[in-house]
Amino acid sequence: MAFLQRYENPPDEQLKKLLKRNLDTTQSVTKQVSAILNAVKEEGDAALLRFASEFDGVTLSSLSVSSKERKAAEAEVDDTLKRALSQAYDNIHSFHAAQMPTGEQVTVAEGISLSRKVVPLDRVGLYIPGGTAPLFSTVLMLAIPALVAGCPEVVLCTPPGKQGTIHPAILYAAELCNVKEIYAVGGAQAIAAMAYGTQSIKAVDKIFGPGNQYVTEAKVQVSSTTCAIDMPAGPSEVMVVASPSSNPAFVASDLLSQAEHGRDSQAMLVVQGEKREGNEFIDRVEEAIAKQLAELQRTTFLEQSLAGSRAFIVPNLDASAHMVNAYAPEHLIIDLGEAEDDALLEKVVNAGSVFLGPYSCESAGDYASGTNHTLPTNGWARSYSGVSTDSFIKKITVQKISKEGLASLAPTLLCMAEQEQLGAHRSAVAVRLGEEK
Structure with missing residues (x-):
């Protein structure tokens, strides 16, 4: 054959x-996802609970996974898998810890000092697929670099199973990575919840994680108006x-x-x-x-x-x-x-x-x-990297210029401001040097 x-x-x-x-993402998928996003944006938790019934076939009393459920999951994961997850954790953590940058410091001229400050993203959202297979490995791939980067708040969303519960291996992996805020929400509606926020789920600054065409389309749509994403991974x-x-x-x-x-x-x-x-x-x-x-x-x-x-x-x-x-x-x-x-x-x-x-x-x-398995698909490797520690940080440029440093740079600044016909830019330099009042 x-x-x-x-x-x-x-x-x-x-x-x-x-x-x-x-x-190919069809026009039908685009419209369906847009309708889901709008519903969650307008109705919040009510829409999430309705979609859980419609798409996952479960009736949930709460979206949040309790600490009791998280602790109970440990007993349901066999020792062989626990050892495997432990070794995976160590290797992934070692590689991603080595990626953590330090801010550069450069003196480009006397009196002009430049640097970059490395800052973790404040609140990140991790989407863990759980439809055709419980991808507990993705928990490690996303939560470990967030942990290494030092993100203060990490929220995890994953679809509930037919009994309305989360696969215990997903919860156990999250516990390994110190992720405490977990919600039983899947699909495009999970992306909407993390992007816009609901009564139960506070909005995040950036969403990570792979998913099907609905999840991918949802990420693309929210990224154009509301929330950063790692990449359009399909x-x-x-x-x-x-x-x-x-x-x-x-x-x-x-x-x-x-x-x-x-x-x-x-x-x-x-x-x-x-x-x-x-x-x-x-x-x-x-x-x-x-x-x-x-x-x-x-x-x-x-x-x-x-x-x-x-x-x-x-x-x-x-x-x-x-x-x-x-x-x-x-x-x-x-x-x-x-x-x-x-x-x-x-x-x-x-x-x-x-x-x-x-x-x-x-x-x-x-x-x-x-290495990380959250990677660009559908040809996006032409312009995107895979998820890394860098994905969970931002870098803020800092400069400190002395009076002497500004004086030495002034002719260049004044010339460029004049040529661009931006008088206020010119004045901001001149007033400091006593040339204008």
């Missing part, structure tokens, strides 16, 4: 179509660059690990080599996909995702780099051999996160190696 549509070194005029993602995707000598089972597993996220996910394969060898390798990859697929769950998502995935055969390193940078993948796995891996990495300018070599599986980054 063929899972991947094949293309041999397609010309540039075809690439845009061939590299198109599986999902369905997950991977691009694997391999050679005919790569292990087909490894490649198949990487494609499937992304395809299982959801029907809108995408798994792209680039095989660098001759046409005949490339096609033979893709045959072996598809055999491995069929074998592994038979042992997996979530087959509906896997098959639908694979139907929108593709395989490309390209002749050389430059063609591989061109394909990668044109697609700008969320996850990029490079498995060409050590020397070629490094050579391709040098040419990569558009990617969310890169995994080098046959043993750097994307699952490591998703869970516990230490």
Whole structure:
């Protein structure tokens, strides 16, 4: 059975179509999300409770998760998972702690001192998906850099399950990261609550976290008027660059690990080599996909995702780099051999996160190696970085200028103000130097 549509070194005029993602936000989604946002903005908690019944099928007496529920979750998480979360926490914390910047201090001229003050965001909102799978790993990926940055207030929203409760692993991970303010709210309505605020949920300064097309659209809409967001992160995707000598089972597993996220996910394969060898390798990859697929769950998502995935055969390193940078993948796995891996990495300018070599599986980054898994999708890696400690801070520039420093800079300031015909700007300098009263 063929899972991947094949293309041999397609010309540039075809690439845009061939590299198109599986999902387009339709006008219908835009309107639905806008209606949800407006309802929450106008009605507050009442709208959130109504949407919980309509979308999640639960009747909630309270949106807030109590300390009793949070503490009870610890007993429901088995010791093996607790140890796994502990190791993941340590690795993620170490990597993100190393990212914490210190404010620069520079004296550009005598009497002119410049610096930057690093300040954590005051109140941040974390959205944790919980629909098709409880993404407790995302709690670590978002809450740890917020903790490292020193954000005073962290709020977490995640959809309630059918019993109206939150998955215990999500609550346990939140406890590890000292997140105490948790609400059983999901979907676009959670984004609205964090952006606008309700009777129960105080508005935040910036919203973080992945989600489906409704969550992504909600983030985009609130970001244009009300609240900052990390990025417009949508369905997950991977691009694997391999050679005919790569292990087909490894490649198949990487494609499937992304395809299982959801029907809108995408798994792209680039095989660098001759046409005949490339096609033979893709045959072996598809055999491995069929074998592994038979042992997996979530087959509906896997098959639908694979139907929108593709395989490309390209002749050389430059063609591989061109394909990668044109697609700008969320996850990029490079498995060409050590020397070629490094050579391709040098040419990569558009990617969310890169995994080098046959043993750097994307699952490591998703869970516990230490890098962040909240990454730009849908080509946004051309202009966005993934979430990091930097995402949770802001930098304020500071300058201190002495009278002598201003005097030495004055000719430049006066000249530029005069040429821009901004008299008040000129006067602000001149009055300090006694040239005007």
